[in-house]
Amino acid sequence: MNKIIVASNNQGKIKEFNQILNSRFDLISMSELNIQELPETGLTFVENAIIKARNASKQSGLPAIADDSGLVVDALNGEPGIYSARYSDSKDDISNTEKVLYKMKNIPHDKRTARFWCAIVFMRHYLDPNPIIIQKGWEGLITYEPKGKNGFGYDPIFYVPTHDQVSAELDPVEKNKISHRGQALKALIQELALPS
Numbered sequence: 001m002n003k004i005i006v007a008s009n010n011q012g013k014i015k016e017f018n019q020i021l022n023s024r025f026d027l028i029s030m031s032e033l034n035i036q037e038l039p040e041t042g043l044t045f046v047e048n049a050i051i052k053a054r055n056a057s058k059q060s061g062l063p064a065i066a067d068d069s070g071l072v073v074d075a076l077n078g079e080p081g082i083y084s085a086r087y088s089d090s091k092d093d094i095s096n097t098e099k100v101l102y103k104m105k106n107i108p109h110d111k112r113t114a115r116f117w118c119a120i121v122f123m124r125h126y127l128d129p130n131p132i133i134i135q136k137g138w139e140g141l142i143t144y145e146p147k148g149k150n151g152f153g154y155d156p157i158f159y160v161p162t163h164d165q166v167s168a169e170l171d172p173v174e175k176n177k178i179s180h181r182g183q184a185l186k187a188l189i190q191e192l193a194l195p196s
Contacts, residue, residue, distance in 0.1 A: 002026050005033065007049075007056035007066035010085075012152035013181070017065070020176050020185040028062070035059045040082070045069065045119035046133055048082055058126035065188070069118035069181060071154045073100065073142060075107045081117075084153065097146055097157055104142050112142040116158065116167075118180035120188055132191050136183035140167070151175065 004025045006017050014029050021027065030037070038055045042048040045068040053066035070084030080087035080100065088095035104112060115137040122132040138160075146156030148168025155167035160178070167175060176182040 003028060003062055005030065005035070005056045005060045005062045005064045007052035007064050009037065010152075013067060013069075016176060016179075016181055017067075017185065019172065020182055021189070024189070027065075028060070030056055033060050040068070042068075043082070045082060045117055046121070046135065049119045049121040049133075050123075050131065053121040053123040053131065054126050054128075057123045057128075063125065064121075064123045066121045066123075067118055067181060067184070069116065071100070071114060071158070072117050072137075073104070073112075073114040075111050075113075076100070076103055079103075093153055097154055100142065100154065101145070101157060104144075107142075109141070113139070114142050114158065115139045116154075116180040118184045120181075120184040122188060122192070132188065134184045134187045134191065136180050136187065138178065138180040138183070 002025055005028050006014055007030060008014060009030050018027055035056055038051055040048040040051060042051055048068035049066045052068065053064040056066065057064035070081055072078050072081055088099045117137050120134045141159040143157045143159050143166060147166045148156050150170060150172060151168045158167040160167060163170060
C-alpha cells in the first residue's frame with residue numbers, strides 16, 4: 001500500500017497532502033500517470049470524492065486518495081460549496097474570491113460565518129465497496145478584503161478567530177495542524193492504523 005495516487009491535479013492540495021502525510025506513502029499525482037479527470041457530477045463533497053478516487057484508482061491500478069473540499073458560506077446558503085473551484089466564470093482563485101466578496105458586500109460582520117469542508121475518500125482498489133470516508137470542517141468568518149500570501153483558493157478571505165489571522169497569513173505547518181484537510185488526513189492516518 002506504499003504507492004497511492006492522489007486524485008487531483010491541484011498543486012496546492014498535493015503539496016498539503018505531502019506535508020501532512022509526511023512521507024508515509026509514495027504519493028503520485030494524476031498528471032504523472034496521465035490520468036484523465038472525470039466530471040464531478042455529485043451533489044455533495046462525499047459523492048465527488050468517491051467519483052475522483054474511483055476514477056484515479058481504475059486508471060492507475062493503485063489505491064487512491066481523493067479529497068473534495070470547498071468553502072461553505074452560511075449567508076450564501078452554502079455557496080460556493082461543491083462549486084468552490086469553479087465558482088466564477090474564469091474559475092481561478094482570484095475571480096472565485098472576488099465573487100464571494102461581491103456577494104457578501106452587504107452582509108454584516110456577525111453574519112459572515114463560514115467553514116471550509118473536506119471529504120477525504122480512500123479506496124484500496126477501484127471496486128472497493130467500503131471506502132474509508134472522512135469529513136471534517138474548519139470554522140471561520142469571511143473578511144471584507146483579501147490578506148496574506150500563503151495558501152491558495154479562498155485562504156485570503158477566511159478569517160480564523162482562534163489565531164486572529166486569515167488562513168493565508170498562517171504558517172503552513174500551523175495551517176496543516178488545524179485546517180479541514182489537515183484534520184481529515186490525520187483522521188485517515190488513524191483509520192489506517194499508521195503511526196502518527
